[in-house]
Amino acid sequence: MIAEQGVASLAVEPLARRMGITKGSFYWHFANREALLEQALQRWEEHDARNLNTALGAIAKPRDRLISFFRRVGQERLTHDVYSALCAAADHAQVIPVLDRVAERRMRHIAAAFEELGFTTGRARHRAQLVYSVYLGFLQLQRQKQAPELSSNAFEDYVDHVIETLVPA
Amino acid sequence: MIAEQGVASLAVEPLARRMGITKGSFYWHFANREALLEQALQRWEEHDARNLNTALGAIAKPRDRLISFFRRVGQERLTHDVYSALCAAADHAQVIPVLDRVAERRMRHIAAAFEELGFTTGRARHRAQLVYSVYLGFLQLQRQKQAPELSSNAFEDYVDHVIETLVPA
DNA sequence: GATTTTCCATACTCTGGCGTATGGATATTT
DNA sequence: AAATATCCATACGCCAGAGTATGGAAAATC
Numbered sequence A, B: 001m002i003a004e005q006g007v008a009s010l011a012v013e014p015l016a017r018r019m020g021i022t023k024g025s026f027y028w029h030f031a032n033r034e035a036l037l038e039q040a041l042q043r044w045e046e047h048d049a050r051n052l053n054t055a056l057g058a059i060a061k062p063r064d065r066l067i068s069f070f071r072r073v074g075q076e077r078l079t080h081d082v083y084s085a086l087c088a089a090a091d092h093a094q095v096i097p098v099l100d101r102v103a104e105r106r107m108r109h110i111a112a113a114f115e116e117l118g119f120t121t122g123r124a125r126h127r128a129q130l131v132y133s134v135y136l137g138f139l140q141l142q143r144q145k146q147a148p149e150l151s152s153n154a155f156e157d158y159v160d161h162v163i164e165t166l167v168p169a
Numbered sequence C: 001g002a003t004t005t006t007c008c009a010t011a012c013t014c015t016g017g018c019g020t021a022t023g024g025a026t027a028t029t030t
Numbered sequence D: 001a002a003a004t005a006t007c008c009a010t011a012c013g014c015c016a017g018a019g020t021a022t023g024g025a026a027a028a029t030c
Helices: A012-019 A023-029 A033-056 A062-072 A077-087 A095-116 A121-143 A153-166 B012-019 B023-029 B033-056 B062-072 B077-087 B095-116 B121-143 B153-166
Strands: none
Touching (some): A012 A023, A033 A077, A077 A095, A077 A121, A095 A121, A121 A153, A121 B153, A153 B121, A153 B153, B033 B095, B062 B153, B095 B121, B121 B153
């Protein structure tokens, strides 16, 4: 798991240098760069799917589940940083299906919560897409360093505003 | 203006090939690749700033201004596609300042509109960041081809929901 | 009409990452 | 102990894009 400063950075030679080994060694473990990326993506996706279930699946009340979704953006930096890096590489053939599945999975969770809150299926899907867009947009602003510092008061205030605006009381 | 399929695609040799010229010719017009990118970015930013003023500056009612902002995402594909490509390259040293300025400029406009609608300065800024995040997130989903087709009914429905949720009546 | 400037092509070097060939060392098996 | 399997390094070839050197043709200048 080393895709925390870009996806392209997961190159063979730089990686080998950083790990103190050489290419010759690397190509004994992996067939090629593609295989490395594939495995890294798969591991991350599995971790993320598990995370989604354990973190949000356990919360009974749908409203608390949604609130928890927003608050979790401030925690588990690593996962979100990886995801952010993947989003920046949304043109890469290997990451597209991963991004698709992860986004779809998360949005389904969110839409389900809104349905439990009494939204119709259509409105719930719209609201879920809206909520997820807010998340994606926040990641983008974070990449540009224009988002409030996580674990700062400004971030808390912003999250409160988001919840207040998007999650019905 | 040819950065519509990635920023990295603005390379010297592919570009030259596509234009039917050669590198030798290119390097007479530009000092290097950096100069080309710089000029392209500058031209686009100026165009975008002008666009912001002419399109939204003319609308008197703040609510209509906000609604127009959302609806415009469906139009002027080119500008938004360029911006989307730039967002995907938010780690590039040259595009960072451009992205910063453009986002800041747009969010100021949005925040001003909310202030006119009676929001306090703080709430207006939060809501502007929220609105802008929705826009950024939509661009991301579009890159992943998970956003509704522009100029489709699904898109219209979604935009209606967004306006209804984020712009007070 | 000769000369300089403008614009572009050919041909080269250089760099960095991908992938392969091959051999050496340690550990495991027989 | 000999043979085989495992893990890693050195050294190579290949490719694509960046940038440079040089020259040639057309057009503007003198």
